[in-house]
Amino acid sequence: MGPLCLFKGSRGAGNPPSQGRCFNNANDARIARVYTSAAGGVTEDNSPNAGPPRAGTFDLIVQLEAGNVLGQSGANYTLTITAINDDTGAAVAGLVPAGSPFSEQFQAPDWKPSGSDFVRTSPAAGAVPEILGILRYNITIPAATTGQFHYNVRFVSAGFQVVDLAASNPFLLV
Numbered sequence: 001m002g003p004l005c006l007f008k009g010s011r012g013a014g015n016p017p018s019q020g021r022c023f024n025n026a027n028d029a030r031i032a033r034v035y036t037s038a039a040g041g042v043t044e045d046n047s048p049n050a051g052p053p054r055a056g057t058f059d060l061i062v063q064l065e066a067g068n069v070l071g072q073s074g075a076n077y078t079l080t081i082t083a084i085n086d087d088t089g090a091a092v093a094g095l096v097p098a099g100s101p102f103s104e105q106f107q108a109p110d111w112k113p114s115g116s117d118f119v120r121t122s123p124a125a126g127a128v129p130e131i132l133g134i135l136r137y138n139i140t141i142p143a144a145t146t147g148q149f150h151y152n153v154r155f156v157s158a159g160f161q162v163v164d165l166a167a168s169n170p171f172l173l174v
Contacts, residue, residue: 029066031166046171060137064120071118074107076158086148094142
């Protein structure tokens, strides 16, 4: 059994996804990275709506990886995303992707092969396919929402064989 390359703490810019290089436990999965970007972008941005002009939306990017066996098993899991206002310590429901917590399965077409493993990928937006391994949530910023925030993500499989959590780096909404 090879290394898992599991990272502790924030899964922001300093902890990139393994991209199939070292995550090879066939029966495990993990959150590889969580970060914010400007709408439609893929680069981490700690002020994703800064302008000019000030944008009314931004993207939350979550990168999930699963081993060869689990990634195509059809097993159930739950992905829970929460947004926290760092200035107040309060949860911000308006910044949470609609539908969270998500009850999903390790199966195609959402889980796609990447090397010898699988990655969760968003469905195509019209005729434009999403980049392999990018799970994108477009977030509309509620009126008068400004300050410092971060996201917490929990990834828990049915039966609790896979349990992982991650936090995004802090970001500012202006």
